[in-house]
Amino acid sequence: MSEREQSVAQRAAANQEKSPVTRVFSGMQPSGELHLGNWLGALKNWVAMQDRYPCIFSVVDLHALTQTSDPDEMKARIRDMAMGWLAAGIDPEKCTVFVQSTVPEHAELSWVLTTLTPMGLLERMTQFKDKARSQAENVNVGLFSYPVLQAADITIYRADGVPVGEDQVQHVEFTRDLVRKFNLKYGKVFPEPRALLTSSPRVMGVDGDRKMSKSLGNHIGLNDSADVLWKKLAPAKTDVRRVRRTDPGVPEECNIYKYHGFFSTADERAWAAEGCRSAGIGCRQCKEVVAKNINAVLEPMRERRAGLEAHPGRVDEILHEGTKKLLPLARETMGRVRDAMGIPNRGRYGIGEDR
Numbered sequence: 001m002s003e004r005e006q007s008v009a010q011r012a013a014a015n016q017e018k019s020p021v022t023r024v025f026s027g028m029q030p031s032g033e034l035h036l037g038n039w040l041g042a043l044k045n046w047v048a049m050q051d052r053y054p055c056i057f058s059v060v061d062l063h064a065l066t067q068t069s070d071p072d073e074m075k076a077r078i079r080d081m082a083m084g085w086l087a088a089g090i091d092p093e094k095c096t097v098f099v100q101s102t103v104p105e106h107a108e109l110s111w112v113l114t115t116l117t118p119m120g121l122l123e124r125m126t127q128f129k130d131k132a133r134s135q136a137e138n139v140n141v142g143l144f145s146y147p148v149l150q151a152a153d154i155t156i157y158r159a160d161g162v163p164v165g166e167d168q169v170q171h172v173e174f175t176r177d178l179v180r181k182f183n184l185k186y187g188k189v190f191p192e193p194r195a196l197l198t199s200s201p202r203v204m205g206v207d208g209d210r211k212m213s214k215s216l217g218n219h220i221g222l223n224d225s226a227d228v229l230w231k232k233l234a235p236a237k238t239d240v241r242r243v244r245r246t247d248p249g250v251p252e253e254c255n256i257y258k259y260h261g262f263f264s265t266a267d268e269r270a271w272a273a274e275g276c277r278s279a280g281i282g283c284r285q286c287k288e289v290v291a292k293n294i295n296a297v298l299e300p301m302r303e304r305r306a307g308l309e310a311h312p313g314r315v316d317e318i319l320h321e322g323t324k325k326l327l328p329l330a331r332e333t334m335g336r337v338r339d340a341m342g343i344p345n346r347g348r349y350g351i352g353e354d355r
């Protein structure tokens with residue numbers, strides 16, 4: 001971690017000790033089938049968080065437009081992502097789930113915040129550089145101003161907590177900068193959100209070489225059956241030293257051992273490490289234990305998903321309820337923003353209630 005990243009992470013940790021968090025916001029792009037990387041990197045934290053805070057979770061389709069342009073695919077992915085969240089344990093009785101574009105105030109506030117954002121600040125965001133490299137044929141303005149829309153996603157609900165891994169703290173800091181700027185210039189409208197640091201491990205795919213991703217085809221889906229899971233795990237890469245069953249290995253250099261770290265008990269991890277170093281166990285045996293433990297996590301998700309698929313209207317109802325619940329809050333925030341900035345409220349012209 002660089003010095004700057006370290007200081008950012010320290011500040012975020014210090015923030016966590018301040019006043020209690022009253023509203024949490026987080027979102028995920030509908031970018032395809034959910035997999036173990038999504039579970040360990042975000043969803044598992046969300047499921048735990050919904051019991052601690054009032055949480056808003058958004059399928060951020062406006063963000064996805066910077067990458068996807070197929071309307072049918074977009075529609076299917078939005079629904080599939082919401083279903084995947086619910087199957088994973090996101091409970092609409094405990095939190096609010098909705099689709100970003102159904103609350104138009106996100107885009108409206110994003111424009112307002114754009115007018116306060118120096119170009120230089122956006123140019124420094126590392127995510128833009130990475131994305132611009134990965135989709136060189138489509139480096140659009142939305143991709144560049146993406147962090148401003150992220151800031152609007154948080155501030156439109158005056159959320160004060162944002163769960164992030166350490167590599168995402170920069171985005172929360174960016175939002176805090178914009179909030180301070182707005183409040184200083186126009187009067188206090190927004191609370192300063194803070195990063196709620198969560199464990200967000202880098203989960204490698206079954207190829208052992210690259211981060212787990214649906215597009216790379218190296219993923220284990222949250223909806224994979226036990227058979228499909230084993231078909232992916234059985235040929236998965238292990239430590240290259242273990243050519244024959246009798247060759248000892250180095251577990252720390254094996255991706256399967258990392259999966260043990262995520263899913264197995266301390267005893268099972270010790271068994272795998274010792275058995276690997278002494279060649280006392282084979283890789284197949286080792287993988288069978290990982291598969292058993294991953295299946296134990298996925299089985300309740302498979303069951304919940306089957307229940308949702310049997311009642312296809314239920315997901316739409318939940319998303320609709322989420323939007324209905326959030327619209328008044330978003331409108332109220334925009335009313336305050338408009339008042340503070342001296343631009344008219346729509347209610348003044350009889351075309352909507354901002355306040």
Ligand code: SF4
Nearest residue numbers: 238239254276283286
């Ligand atoms: S025994 Fe387990 S940890 Fe060792 S190389 Fe094989 S799969 Fe990896």
